[in-house]
Amino acid sequence: MSTRAVTAMPLEPTPSTLAGHTWCEDLISINDLGPSGVTAVLELAALMKSRPTAFRGALGGKQIVMFFEKPSLRTRLTFEAGIASLGGHAFFVDQTGSRIDARESLSDIAHNLERWVDGVVLRTFAHSTVTGMAQHASIPVINALSDLEHPCQALADYLTLQENFGDLGNVKLAYVGDGNNVAHSLILAAACAGSTIRVATPQGYEPNAEILKQAKKIGATTGANIQLLNDPVKAVSGVDAIYTDVWASMGQESEAAQRKQVFGGFQVNDKLFAQTAPHAIFMHCLPAHRGEEVAAETIDSSRSVVFDQAENRLHVQKAIMLMLLGGIATDSSQIRNGASTSSRTSKKPRRVHA
Ligand code: CP
Numbered sequence: 480m481s482t483r484a485v486t487a488m489p490l491e492p493t494p495s496t497l498a499g500h501t502w503c504e505d506l507i508s509i510n511d512l513g514p515s516g517v518t519a520v521l522e523l524a525a526l527m528k529s530r531p532t533a534f535r536g537a538l539g540g541k542q543i544v545m546f547f548e549k550p551s552l553r554t555r556l557t558f559e560a561g562i563a564s565l566g567g568h569a570f571f572v573d574q575t576g577s578r579i580d581a582r583e584s585l586s587d588i589a590h591n592l593e594r595w596v597d598g599v600v601l602r603t604f605a606h607s608t609v610t611g612m613a614q615h616a617s618i619p620v621i622n623a624l625s626d627l628e629h630p631c632q633a634l635a636d637y638l639t640l641q642e643n644f645g646d647l648g649n650v651k652l653a654y655v656g657d658g659n660n661v662a663h664s665l666i667l668a669a670a671c672a673g674s675t676i677r678v679a680t681p682q683g684y685e686p687n688a689e690i691l692k693q694a695k696k697i698g699a700t701t702g703a704n705i706q707l708l709n710d711p712v713k714a715v716s717g718v719d720a721i722y723t724d725v726w727a728s729m730g731q732e733s734e735a736a737q738r739k740q741v742f743g744g745f746q747v748n749d750k751l752f753a754q755t756a757p758h759a760i761f762m763h764c765l766p767a768h769r770g771e772e773v774a775a776e777t778i779d780s781s782r783s784v785v786f787d788q789a790e791n792r793l794h795v796q797k798a799i800m801l802m803l804l805g806g807i808a809t810d811s812s813q814i815r816n817g818a819s820t821s822s823r824t825s826k827k828p829r830r831v832h833a
C-alpha cells in the first residue's frame with residue numbers, strides 16, 4: 480500500500496473537498512484515499528460527469544500505459560475512453576499470456592516505465608504486483624483490479640449510491656456472495672463514507688481479515704457500520720441496495736463447479752429482494768452470470784442500476800487520473816459555479832537507481 484503523499488496546489492475556484500487536499504501518489508487501495516480522499520474523488524467525478532467538456536485537454540501530453548493480466552471490458556475501455564477524453568494517450572499491453580514480471584523484475588520494469596510515460600494502470604492476479612510497481616516507480620500507479628481489491632469499481636459504486644440516495648452516511652448496502660476483491664473495496668469505501676454495509680457470505684468465504692481490520696479502524700472515525708453475516712435474508716432486511724458479484728472470480732475458474740454448490744443459497748433474486756426497503760436498487764460490477772449469483776428477473780428489472788455503475792467507472796477514473804497526474808481544467812469559464820480541480824505540482828522524487 481502506498482503511503483507517500485504530496486500536497487496539491489489547488490487552483491481557484493476549487494471544490495471544498497479538493498482545496499488543500501493531500502493526495503496519495505498511487506491508487507492501490509481505497510485505504511490510500513481515506514475518508515477525505517473518497518469524498519473528494521466522488522465530488523470531482525460528479526463535477527466531471529456534469530461538465531465533461533470543461534476538462535478536455537486536462538491530461539494533454541500525458542501518456543499512460545495499461546498492463547492487464549486478466550480480461551476486461553469495462554475497465555480497459557473506460558480508462559482508454561477517459562484518457563482520450565482528457566487529451567492524453569493510453570497504451571494497452573495485453574499481459575494475459577504471462578505475468579507482468581515473468582520476463583524481468585518489477586523493479587526493472589518500473590524504472591523503464593518511469594522514463595517513458597506519466598502513469599501506469601495495472602490489472603493483476605497478485606496484489607503484490609501492484610504494490611511492488613508502486614514501490615519502485617516514481618510515477619502514479621492505479622490498481623485496475625487485483626485479487627485483493629478493485630478500488631475504481633467501489634468508487635464508481637459509491638458515486639452511484641450517492642446519485643440515488645444523497646448522503647452516503649444514511650445508506651445501507653448489503654453485499655451478498657463471495658468475500659472477494661470487489662467486496663473488499665466496497666467495505667473500505669463504506670468505511671470511508673461512513674455508511675452501513677452488511678456482507679453475507681457462506682462460511683469460509685468471508686472477506687479478508689486485514690481488510691476488515693482496516694475498515695473497522697476507519698469506520699471508528701466516520702461512524703460506519705460494518706457487519707458480517709452468513710445469512711443473506713438477514714443481511715438484506717431493509718437495505719437501500721443489494722450488491723452481488725460472481726461466485727468464482729478470474730483465476731478461480733477451476734473452483735467454479737464447487738462454488739456453485741456452496742453459494743447456491745446466496746442468489747440475489749426477487750424473493751430476496753422482497754426483504755429490502757421498497758426503494759432498493761440492485762447493483763453488480765459486471766460481468767454477471769444470470770441464473771447463478773443473480774436471477775435475470777432482478778438484474779434485468781427497473782431496479783437494476785448496473786449500467787449506471789458501469790458508466791460511473793468512466794467518471795471516477797477520469798477524476799482519479801486528474802488527481803494523480805496533475806491535470807487541470809482547461810476551460811474555467813465552463814466551471815465557474817463549480818470548480819477547477821487541484822493540480823499536482825510534484826511527483827514522487829525520481830529514484831537513484833542502484
Ligand atoms: N467491472 C469490471 O471491472 O469489469 P471488467 O472486468 O470488464 O473490466
Ligand code: NVA
Binds near residue numbers: 659660724728
Ligand atoms: N470479482 C470479480 C470482479 C470482476 C470485475 C473478479 O475478480 O473476477
